[in-house]
Structures are given as structure tokens and as C-alpha cells.
Amino acid sequence: MLARFSNFIGRLGFKKPSESKDSAVNKPNTLNESFPYRDLKSSQHEIRLVIIQPAPTSNEPIIARLSHVTLGDRPLYEALSYTWGSPSDPATITLDDHDFRVTQSLHSALLHFRLPNAPRTIWIDAICINQLSIRERNAQVQIMREIYQRAAKTLIWIGPAFENSDALMDFMAEEDELQRLAGLSEDAEAADWAAADVCRKMKDPDMMGVWKALQKLCEQFYWTRMWIVQEAAFGGDPQVYVGAKCASFWNGLVRVLSSLGAELELEDPGAASWINFPWTILLTRNQALSIGGLRKDLDIPKDAIWLLNSLLRFRSSNATDPKDKVFALLGFLDEKQSKSRYQKFFSIDYAADVRDIYLGVFLYCASQGRQAQTESEASGVGNTTLSMSFGVTADGTVVEDWGSDNNWGDEPHSRAHGPLNILTAAGLGQRLSDSSPSWLPDWGKNPGGRLSIDELSGHRFTVSKQLKPSFKFLRGKTVLRVSGIRLQGIQHLGSSVAIHSTPVEFTQKVASWLELARAKPSSVNPFNEQAFWRTLVLESYLDRNFIDAPEQWHHMKINVLKKAAEDSMNPGTQPVNDSNTLASEMFLML
Known part of the structure; x- marks a missing residue:
């Protein structure tokens, strides 16, 4: 934007x-090995709540007790979202008459949210989940979305003023x-x-x-935690707290x-x-x-491609357990259909090997074949979202239409999302283990993924056209064999263009590229000027996520582009014709 x-x-x-x-920042609280947790009834969606006893001043020690409730009974509680902090210098509270150690970050939050004259009921992950029980963690993480959605308020604790x-x-x-x-x-x-x-x-x-x-x-640092993506997105009435002040998230x-x-x-x-x-x-x-x-966009269905894009988007977020890089996003896929699909390839299991989880993610993302999508589906726009449509008349006039319905997204067309784009995220940083294949992405690493042709063009331009991706695994899923079109090398390379070039400078580069393409045709790919212009704009008009480029752009002439570039340097100059107008608009796209 x-x-x-x-x-x-x-x-x-x-x-x-x-x-x-x-280095232990954000590590789960494993400091309470001897605390006598009573088992939860996972089949009934049972959770624990922390009831913090009141105190007239902040100098009083924190005393709390646990309560077991069933989500189906709609208990009244708030949920806490905060930075775990380092366990190296813990503070001690009293929980069910036992000493219970918490991080300094959580201790400051408890002091802040404790009331002076009434108990306060809050769901807090580090206390309400037995962090030493993998079975319990597996079950509670699967209902984390529901826990935050049902909270009367989500308390986002940033820290002191x-x-x-x-x-x-x-x-x-x-x-x-x-x-x-x-x-x-x-x-x-x-x-x-x-x-x-x-x-x-x-x-x-x-x-x-x-x-x-x-x-x-x-x-x-709060905003770098992986789990807060789900907590703030799903949390009921999320409120941001800094010191004594708060505001709606x-x-x-x-x-x-x-x-x-x-x-x-x-x-x-x-x-x-x-x-x-x-x-x-x-x-x-x-x-x-x-x-x-x-x-x-919570109501918009999420699929495997959404998961892939989100893994790349939040790759630099922090999680102690690299499996949480995946688990923290699965709540967005928690509709029955999406859940049943990803569970064919992997499940929420903290006992599983990281490599197996990441391999399951790869299989899940790659399993979703290419499909024709409407503009609204490709852009992730709901049926009632305010939308804008474009149209180009025979004389080249661009027509805009705003409406409350998607009057521009009814006709499906090919937008190959390329499920094997997940390969562009591979080979970054160290591998998960010596046994991990080079093509397997490591979502635990911070470097961002690389963009594929599909992504660069807004998923509307693909060299393989309508060919379906073909791949299979060999040698116990350690070797990936992919069939496709191989780009053997680049024979001729034109000069690059600076990011902030003027339209005149950019047009000069385009002219040099056009001259190079004309001078270096091949027997396999003879020069085609229409293909040159279509490739230059990636088949798109103004915004690659909206509509196809007008036909006039397919037949652009370099002298028209040069004239538009010169006119753009003189704001008072009026376009002489529609072709000049479209040439000027091409600069906005490029």
C-alpha cells in the first residue's frame, strides 16, 4: 500500500x-514440576481458569486458585495475551495454597489486573495449561481459538508505561x-x-x-510472538494495556x-x-x-494456500517450539472441512518430530491443485464487501463502478496459484536436521521466502499455462521429483532499472529491452511484440490483483510510451488521445 x-x-x-x-525469552513455564494439576476432561472441552483474589495494594502477594469449567457452559472469564518473558528470574505466587513460579512479565500483568475489592477470573496459558503434559497441551491448543473467542474480554498486556x-x-x-x-x-x-x-x-x-x-x-516485543497472531485476531473485545491506560485493539x-x-x-x-x-x-x-x-477477514474461508502465505508472512515471529510456527495458525483453518483436510497430512502433536510436522505442511500445501478462481476468491473478498470494478470501452475509456456486491467477481478464470510455490521457501538457513531434504522449508528460521512468478504477477501469469503440477516422493519422502518446464538459463540480459526512475528514464530502459528482444530472437521463441508488452505488465491493469490489462496495452508502441513519459514531466500537459492516456496509466502499473 x-x-x-x-x-x-x-x-x-x-x-x-x-x-x-x-536466550530463554518466551520459553514455556516449566518451573512447576511438582505442582499438583488435576486432569482436564478434554472430551468435554474442559479448561482451567485462574481466579485472582483481591488486594487493596500492589504490595500484597498474589493469591489465586484454579477452577475447572466446561466451555459449553459458557463461563464468564477474560483471557490474557502477553509476552511470556524469561524464566531465569521467576516470581512466586500462591496458587491453590502451593507456591507457583511465574515469569516477571506475567507477574507484572497479574499485579496490574488484580482488583482491589473483588476476585477476577482470567484464562492464562502458562498457568491454566500443564506445560509438562504433552497430551494436555495437544488438546488445549486445538481449542485455543474457542477459548479466546468465548472470552468476555482479551487483555493485551504490553507492559509498563x-x-x-x-x-x-x-x-x-x-x-x-x-x-x-x-x-x-x-x-x-x-x-x-x-x-x-x-x-x-x-x-x-x-x-x-x-x-x-x-x-x-x-x-x-509482544508483537513478535507467534501465538499472539491468533490471540489478538480471535480474542473477544481485545483491549491494549500500557501501564495504567488502555484502548481498544x-x-x-x-x-x-x-x-x-x-x-x-x-x-x-x-x-x-x-x-x-x-x-x-x-x-x-x-x-x-x-x-x-x-x-x-475471519469469516473468509482459509485454505492451504492461505496457510503457506501466512507461514511466510509471520516467519520472523518468535516461538520457543518450532512446531508452534505452524500450530499457532491452525485455528484460522479450524472449520470442519479445512481441519479434516490438513489432518490427513499432520496433526497437533508436540511429541512429533519437527521434520515430520513441516513435511506434513509441505504435503498439505502441495496437495491443493490449481483451480480457476473468481476475482473475489483470488483477492479474499467476501460477498458483501464494498468492491470496485473496472471496464475498458472500445475507445479505451476506463470505467469504474463501486457497489456493495461483487459485481466483478462472478466469472471464474485461470489464476494458477501454483501450490509448489512452497519450494521457494526452501533452502534458507540451516536445515532442521541432517536427514531433512533440501526442499523442505524450515518455518522456524527468520529469513523471508522468495517470490515465485505466480506471486509476482498476482497469480495470473504462469509459464506452464494450464499444466497441472506433477510431483512424487521417493526414498521415504527424502527425494522430491517434480515435472515441469525447465528454464535452462538466461541467454541475454538487459540493463536494470532503478526503483525510483522517472517515467522518461524508465521508458528508455523499456526501449532498450524492446530492441534487445527484437535483435535476439530464437528458433524456439521468435520475437512477438504483443507478447513483450503483455509480459511487461504481467497481464494486469493498474493493480495486479484486480483486472486484466486492456487490449490496447497488448499493442502498445514505444513512441506512444515515450510521448506519455515526456508529458508526465509537464503536469499541465493534456493527453492528446486515449492511447496516450493508457500509456500514462501504464506507468502507474509499472
Whole structure:
């Protein structure tokens, strides 16, 4: 969304989230080997809840007890989402009259959420799940989605207050209330005023402390945990807590971040001297905003390709057990149909070997064959989501149509998603073990995956056309044999183009590529100018995730592109014809 701000971001750098120096950060609490847990009845979806006893001051020791409840009985409780922290310097609480050790991070959360004059009931993974029982962990992880969904409130504990965090939390709470009132009033002017108010505050120099605090909030180590992806996405009424202040995660934090992004898109960074660098950074590398997007799309069915893309997307998130890189995302696939499909290849089992789990993921993703999809299916848009359609008339005029229904996604067409794209994630970092084949991705490693042709082109351009992927395993699933079209090598390579080239500079490069293609035809692939232009734009118009390129782009002429490039350097110049207009629009695509 914010690609045009990359020149700003590259100069500014990005601070990594702060974390403990202890290598044991986020390790499960295995400090309570002697605690007498009573077994849960997994078949009845039984869970434990922590009932924290009240205390008038924070100096009082924490006393709590466990309660067994069945989710089907709809118990009233809150759920805690927090950073596990290091177990190297634990604190002690009293649980069911026994000493129970917790991390300092959890201890600070318990102190914060304890009430002065009434008990408080919270589900806390490190206490409510017997971390030493693999059988129990397997069962509880399978219902984690339901646990968070049924919570009356999800308490997202970021940690103590920091500079300007109180002002930031107050600001987010105010924005939440303004947007809520604007929505309730159904007054278009009120909604417009609320949106414009964000823009005004973006330009206010006195707000710089708030924007810096927002950046710091989104850089906290909490957002790097793998499990919080599911916790924040599914959690009932998630609230972000920093020190003594709180604000809504969805209607506060994510709404503010989204509003900033929308306002940025409407402005010209070259002319906008007020551009605020802290949030140009955090909007492009922001886990909170990514999770907010997942929360918005919970009702859209997820499949194997969604899992593959999400594994790549959240690859750098932290998990003590590398199996959790996969398990933490399975709640999104927890519909009966999706669950039965992935369970053919692997299951939630902490006793299983990591290699076997990752191999199962590979098989599951690769098992989903290519299929024709509608535009809405490929874009992940629901049936009632506001959508925009494009059309190109015979004279080259581009027509736009906004509607509340998907009037542009009814006709399926070939968009080969390429299930074997999972191979692009292989061969990164160290292998899981000496016995792991080189083609098996290691989701426990941080480096991001590589993009395939399908992904680069928005899944609409594939050299193999309609050929189905063919593969099989040999030697006990250690050798993968794939049939396909082999690219033996690149015989001729044109010069590269700089990312921030002007239209004139870019057109000069395109002209050199066209000249090279004409001068170096082969007997197998003779020169085809129409194929050249279709390849250049990846068959797409303006946004590769929307519609096919207009026919005029297939027959583009280099002199038309040059004229459009020259005119683009003179803002007052009017296009002389529709071909010139389409040539100008091609620059937006490229």
C-alpha cells in the first residue's frame, strides 16, 4: 500500500523490537514440576481458569486458585495475551495454597489486573495449561481459538508505561469514541469530519510525541510472538494495556493505524512537507496492523494456500517450539472441512518430530491443485464487501463502478496459484536436521521466502499455462521429483532499472529491452511484440490483483510510451488521445 514511501523508509531505518538478553525469552513455564494439576476432561472441552483474589495494594502477594469449567457452559472469564518473558528470574505466587513460579512479565500483568475489592477470573496459558503434559497441551491448543473467542474480554498486556504512552492511549480512546459516534449517527458529514480530524492531527507538530509513542508501541516485543497472531485476531473485545491506560485493539489501535495509512495514500509525499516519518515506518512494518487485517477477514474461508502465505508472512515471529510456527495458525483453518483436510497430512502433536510436522505442511500445501478462481476468491473478498470494478470501452475509456456486491467477481478464470510455490521457501538457513531434504522449508528460521512468478504477477501469469503440477516422493519422502518446464538459463540480459526512475528514464530502459528482444530472437521463441508488452505488465491493469490489462496495452508502441513519459514531466500537459492516456496509466502499473 505504501510502496511510494519506500525512499523515505530506506533512509530512516527501523529499530528492532526490544527484547530480553536472556536466550530463554518466551520459553514455556516449566518451573512447576511438582505442582499438583488435576486432569482436564478434554472430551468435554474442559479448561482451567485462574481466579485472582483481591488486594487493596500492589504490595500484597498474589493469591489465586484454579477452577475447572466446561466451555459449553459458557463461563464468564477474560483471557490474557502477553509476552511470556524469561524464566531465569521467576516470581512466586500462591496458587491453590502451593507456591507457583511465574515469569516477571506475567507477574507484572497479574499485579496490574488484580482488583482491589473483588476476585477476577482470567484464562492464562502458562498457568491454566500443564506445560509438562504433552497430551494436555495437544488438546488445549486445538481449542485455543474457542477459548479466546468465548472470552468476555482479551487483555493485551504490553507492559509498563513509557514516554508519551499515556497521551497515546488517551488519543486512541478518543478516536475510538469519535468513530463510534460517527457510525451510530449514520451522518455522512460526521463520518467525514472524523476522518478529516485524523488528517488535521497528522499535520499538528504538537502531536509528534504521540506518533513517536505509537511507533514505540508497535515495536514492543509482544508483537513478535507467534501465538499472539491468533490471540489478538480471535480474542473477544481485545483491549491494549500500557501501564495504567488502555484502548481498544480493533477500534482504537488498528483504526488509527488504518486511518493514517488512508490519509497517506491521499497525499503527495513530494508536496507534503508535513509527512510524519515515525508512522511511515510503522505502517509498512507493523505486525499489529497485519493482525488487524486477519481479524477483519475471519469469516473468509482459509485454505492451504492461505496457510503457506501466512507461514511466510509471520516467519520472523518468535516461538520457543518450532512446531508452534505452524500450530499457532491452525485455528484460522479450524472449520470442519479445512481441519479434516490438513489432518490427513499432520496433526497437533508436540511429541512429533519437527521434520515430520513441516513435511506434513509441505504435503498439505502441495496437495491443493490449481483451480480457476473468481476475482473475489483470488483477492479474499467476501460477498458483501464494498468492491470496485473496472471496464475498458472500445475507445479505451476506463470505467469504474463501486457497489456493495461483487459485481466483478462472478466469472471464474485461470489464476494458477501454483501450490509448489512452497519450494521457494526452501533452502534458507540451516536445515532442521541432517536427514531433512533440501526442499523442505524450515518455518522456524527468520529469513523471508522468495517470490515465485505466480506471486509476482498476482497469480495470473504462469509459464506452464494450464499444466497441472506433477510431483512424487521417493526414498521415504527424502527425494522430491517434480515435472515441469525447465528454464535452462538466461541467454541475454538487459540493463536494470532503478526503483525510483522517472517515467522518461524508465521508458528508455523499456526501449532498450524492446530492441534487445527484437535483435535476439530464437528458433524456439521468435520475437512477438504483443507478447513483450503483455509480459511487461504481467497481464494486469493498474493493480495486479484486480483486472486484466486492456487490449490496447497488448499493442502498445514505444513512441506512444515515450510521448506519455515526456508529458508526465509537464503536469499541465493534456493527453492528446486515449492511447496516450493508457500509456500514462501504464506507468502507474509499472
